[in-house]
Every structure is written in structure tokens, then in C-alpha cells.
Ligand SMILES: Nc1ncnc2c1ncn2[C@@H]1O[C@H](COP(=O)(O)OP(=O)(O)OP(=O)(O)O)[C@@H](O)[C@H]1O
């Protein structure tokens with residue numbers, strides 16, 4: 001789906017983070033969100049997710065048929081910096097949480113989760129406890145949870161910040177592959193991920209009133 005941001009304005013006290021900011025993110029592409037620390041990358045992702053409300057302006061999710069609706073957090077997957085995975089449980093259990101949260105049965109969720117782990121190159125680690133995985137593998141588990149749930153919008157906040165270069169290249173390749181089935185917006189400082197994006201959106205540093 002397409003994400004349209006129109007004249008977005010958001011401030012925290014005197015700090016204006018987004019000032020009549022507009023942009024469009026095309027469906028099934030990888031878009032990098034870049035800008036200095038404090039420029040509002042995480043805030044913009046939260047606004048798109050529907051976690052944070054705008055003071056004025058709009059965010060729209062536009063379907064392929066042109067119909068529009070306001071952000072709905074059940075349609076997105078949020079890939080956090082670091083991990084919110086359950087360390088003692090297996091990669092498969094963690095990925096199953098995605099499809100289970102959409103109401104699928106255990107068996108169907110397990111099938112979907114295994115397919116998603118295969119897609120991210122981790123089928124061989126399905127039964128391994130997540131705390132025994134490398135940082136790059138863990139980040140792939142986070143993405144697999146979203147794919148398995150069938151979400152069409154993936155929001156990733158600095159997914160490579162704890163990764164070495166080889167794993168960052170793996171994540172970049174994974175994002176390019178996932179763009180065949182989902183719209184991906186990634187807030188990042190990492191030149192490797194920026195290079196992997198089809199579109200780059202720049203946020204400027206904010207000013208205080
Ligand atoms: N809940 C909040 N309350 C008050 N100020 C906030 C809140 N969330 C963000 N801010 C402020 O808004 C600005 C933008 O923060 P944000 O986290 O979006 O930046 P960022 O571009 O993601 O930075 P970084 O690259 O360091 O992650 C910062 O000045 C921050 O202090």
C-alpha cells in the first residue's frame with residue numbers, strides 16, 4: 001500500500017519536530033528515512049504506525065484501488081532497534097506470534113512461520129532459542145514475524161544499529177527481497193541501508209520556537 005503524509009505538524013512542547021511535512025511512499029518499495037539525530041525519524045515512523053498523533057495534517061494508507069484510510073497499527077509490523085523477542089523461546093515460536101496475533105490457528109501459524117523463516121534464510125535455526133542467535137539472525141527473526149503475519153507495511157527503526165557489516169548487508173538484501181510483497185520504511189544512519197533503498201527521504205534538524 002502507498003503511504004501519504006500531508007502537511008504533518010508535530011511538536012513536543014516548544015520543539016517543532018515536523019513542520020508542514022509532506023511525502024509519499026510508493027507501494028512495495030524500500031524507502032530510507034535519514035536525517036541528523038533528533039530530526040524526527042522515529043517520531044515520523046510512530047506517526048505512520050498510528051502510535052503518535054499529529055497536531056495537524058494527515059497520514060493516509062492508500063490501497064491499490066485508490067481507497068484511503070487512516071493508519072491502523074494492526075496493518076503494520078514494527079521492527080524495533082535491538083529486539084523485543086522472547087529469548088528463551090525458539091525462533092519458530094517468536095515468528096508464530098505474528099500470525100497468531102491475526103487470529104490464525106496454531107497449525108496455520110506454524111506453517112506460515114516456517115515459510116517466513118525459510119524466506120529470511122533461517123529455516124535451519126527454527127528450533128533454536130532466540131538468545132542463542134547472532135544479532136543479524138535475530139533481526140531477521142523480527143522481520144520474519146512481520147512477513148508471517150502478512151503485513152503490507154514494515155517500519156524498521158535503525159535495524160542495523162547493532163549489526164556488523166556482513167549482517168547489515170544481509171538485512172539490506174532482505175529488505176530488497178521483502179519489497180516484492182510489502183512497503184518498507186527504514187529509519188537509518190547506515191550508508192549500506194541507504195544505498196539499498198529505492199527512495200530516500202531527508203528530514204532536517206528541527207528548530208525550537
Ligand atoms: N515523547 C516525546 N516527548 C518529548 N520530546 C520528544 C518525544 N519524542 C521525541 N521527542 C523529541 O523530538 C525530537 C525528534 O526525536 P526522534 O526520536 O524522532 O529523532 P530521531 O531522528 O529518531 O533521532 P535518532 O537518530 O537519535 O534516533 C527530539 O528532539 C526528541 O527529543
Ligand SMILES: [Mg+2]
Pocket residue numbers: 041042043157187
Ligand atoms: Mg530515532
